[in-house]
Amino acid sequence: MDRREFIKHIGGAAVATSVVLSACKDNNSETPIVKDIIDGQGEMTYRTNPNTGDKVSILGYGMMRLPVEGGGSGRDNPDSEIDQEMVNEEVDYALEHGVNYFDTSPAYCKGKSEHATGIALARHPRDSYYIATKMSNFSPSTWSREASINMFENSLKELQTDHIDYLLLHSIGGSTKELDSHELFNARFIDNGILDWLVEQKNAGRIRNLGFSYHGDVAIYDMLLQWHDEGKYHWDFAQIELNYLDWNYADELNARNTDARYLYDELNRRGIPSVIMEPLLGGRLASLPDHIVKRMQEREPETPVARWAFRFAGTPEGILTVLSGMTYMEHLKQNVETYSPLRPISEEEDAFLMKIAEEIVELPLVPCTACNYCMPCPYGLNIPAIFAFYNKSITEDKMPAGNREAREYHEARKRFLIGLDRNVPGMRQANHCIGCNQCAPHCPQNIEIPKQLQRIDDYVEQLKLQG
């Protein structure tokens, strides 16, 4: 179903909570200033899983960026111990405010996420929440049948439970230097018979819903859905990347990615509920270019920029829950507010966001989320720092532009070059990239890293030549 069409269907239901809809009919008008929008004055929105009847909160708690001792998250400081007290506090708050879906994995936080999640959740009745975890595939040493079964049994132990509500094949569609996406998928889930074993566990009641999370090669995604159609395997749910940028522009951002619109429609027309990841696209939709932030604030001065993205991700009815990896209590509170209840995106707002997406796509940003999987570069480059500086210069409107003779241009050029040297030492800058491409297969965003680095290098070189 087309998104516009879909929004028309749900439009009626949305009116009750939306002040915006009535304010505007004209799709092209961008500035109907609507004040006094107050979110978070009601109950959490829930969606129903058609397979089990689970009432799942539209906000799901992603347990991959748990807070650690000494500040920050377990993703940035993987060696620090998880701040269990803070995790408990946040989980308590989440449950208290209606959040009941907790998504972890044996891989998260260097393997410490499941343990911490287990401790926090075990303090509450088992029927007050749903646990999602994964059959992860981070290292070939875990691919054997025995190691995989151990992984599942260990998840139960760490999570202090006898059943998993939602179990996912972790990140299908990937490939490595040695194995293409089909070979990798078969090696991980088929050849060792583990998928069949998981089906057995489901039949035995130890798994309530079986699904997969997807990144990368769409052929694998299509194949799994074809199996579903053929009755070979039944998918109770699937986890996909969806946000207002990926909706139409995933392949524009990156040729190897697939538009979220396609991914969602494929699931929805089969009645498979979608779990959403990356609603903020690695935080990018929370830190937008200044001029775009301004346009959003002109519409709704009190709405945080990130809320537009969360509302968008939660709007389609086929979505079961939207995952957010919340490190800080403030993130949690803001997200709870956003979804209590969800104020669906109206047709007019949808057009507004699509237009914004179009503008963002035109910005030559690199969709790097600084996960550092590409590092260390064998030739010494600091890849994420180069991308971060470049993106920051664009989103903060600091790129030299306009008349090259003008003083402003000269100043901006100087700031850019000095700033680059300050942020990335000369020996680690893009001009040292030899294009060996050892980094790219590790990138979950499928960024063609050498290509992007060379693009940035060309830009920097051109600026230097103006000196």
Add this chain to the structure above:
Amino acid sequence: MLRKLRILLQVVTITLVTLLLLGIGFQVHLWAGWVAKIQFFPAILALSFGVLALLIAATLIFGRLYCSVVCPLGIMQDIFSWIGGKIKKNRFYYAKEKLWLRMVCLVVFIIAMIIGFAPVTTLIEPYSAYSRIVNSLFKPLYDMLNNWLASIDAANDRYNFTEVQIWMRSVTTFVVAIATLVILGALAMWKGRLYCNTVCPVGTLLSLCSRYPLLRVRFDKDKCKNCGMCEKNCKAQAIDFKEGKVDYARCVVCGDCLAKCKFDALHYTAKKPTSQPKPVDTERRAFLVGAAVAGTTAALAQTQMKVDGGLAVIEDKTAPKRKTPITPPGSVSARNMQKHCTACQLCVSSCPNNVLRPSTDMMHFMQPTMSFERGYCRPECTRCSEVCPTGAIKLITREEKTMQHIGHAVWIKDNCVVLTDGVSCGNCERHCPTGAITMVDYEGPNGTVQVPAVDENKCIGCGACENLCPARPFSAIYVEGNVSHHIG
């Protein structure tokens, strides 16, 4: 009066020269570059006949005023001499001119200059000696200050100061600079202008013109009470008060004797001088030697600390042994450089890409040479040609630079990562500004790979390929100098 004026001019000169050598002030060479160009020896090398004529004329009229107010090494010695005077007052006495020694030094210098034996010329030439001291000892201190300001800037999101690399360009030059400072400093504290009046070739040359200058220090025998204060305070050891004579071949017109005479018995001119001077506080910078050494080591430790755990360790590049040294575009050839360069280090300290450094080779001693471990000769930069006071590096435009083939790239198969690491590369090709490098098919041990091939006709020797080559410590492509630059 004469003394005050002399000190004022000295302060101006030494400030300008030092600022120029340190590179302080926006495009300082544009407004202060003249102070290097009126230096006697650089003017000879640059064949600036106008400047030379002016300096000789000035000497014929005023005596060796040049040695007091233009020569930075002379001014530096005066500072030490002034300190020496604080320790021991009235310490000088008349000594006869050792003309034979002066002449021997001058002849040796001229012969060394003609045959191009740089160690002699660059060592004793005064402007070069001073600039080396500033460049080797004070510049690192200034750079540290600069980097400190840059870090404050960075913390406040300002962009006035850029961090620069502080590194030892040549140990030899550093040692020579320290030795020059220590020896000349000690000599000046003990015997004033002894160096200027025996060793210095410029002093000797000028003394040939200053034996009978128009304006000179003259005794008024009627007023003289034979107190001897003039002789005891003549740092040139040029006054014989008993005879009432001044040796104008060595007098540097400092005016100290006039200031010291309580009886108004000395006058600069033919007649009627008046004087009532007071000692003027100038500068102190004797402590700087020790501080400079300590500072350099601290700077080295700082660069190492920046390598952190999440990143691959980058091995430093090692300079290859080049059969022919590379000299900057505009210098025509190493031989031309040898003839015209006084090794003042102005180009070295001005090079923003850390390419130039003093040569350690005997025949090109301390004259600039190029290497590409820290950067390469960027196409938009012609800084060295702009600052050179001697014309050893001729002024060239950016366009002319692209036609100066200073060297040519050579591929070293055994170092190339394409073959050693089995990865695809081509960074040299990508960054060659003249398109002289093409990646071509090559039958390696593990199948066909792409390796660089150099078109020597297009290569200008800028070193982009050598600097950006991923092979470490030795690059797989390096620049070999051209004996004389190919133009066109």
